[in-house]
Amino acid sequence: MVDHPRGKGLSSAVSYQDSKAAFRWLEEAFGFEPLFVLLDADGNLAHSEMGYGHSVVMVGNEWSDDHKSPKSIGGKNTQSVHVQLAVGEDIDAHCETARAAGAIIIAEPETQFYGDRSYRAKDPEGHIWTFGVTVEEKTAEEWDAEGGFTTKTRLDD
Incomplete structure (x- = not known):
């Protein structure tokens, strides 16, 4: 892992029921590059970032009523x-x-x-x-x- 300060720009954050599986799948299916994972004391994925070109996507768990996977809300997407x-x-x-x-x-x-x-x-x-x-x-x-x-x-x- 390398430290990577962020420059000015946008990134998207997506929430999953199973963020570890999603992280692995996004690398395999779409070719996103793992940048880093932050694991909590129990080994759960607390936060992660993946790169694609000059962009970053953050992959994490559902963490509030407002941060859900489409799987939890009938398949709906808001973005x-x-x-x-x-x-x-x-x-x-x-x-x-x-x-x-x-x-x-x-x-x-x-x-x-x-x-x-x-x-x-x-x-x-x-x-x-x-x-x-x-x-x-x-x-x-x-x-x-x-x-x-x-x-x-x-x-x-």
């Missing part, structure tokens, strides 16, 4: 995590690795109007994860024309 692969990575192979590890693929890999190829998967406790990779760089004007949208930096009054 989903998007993970961007590096340009050139094989998203179809990534999807197959996840599927082989037991992920439920809820949207097969498909190239999107904005130039990314993406898929969505549920982990064993029901968290929804989206994975994408840019396969064609497009301008906002190009994806607006193809998708029927208007891209802006800010909302106008």
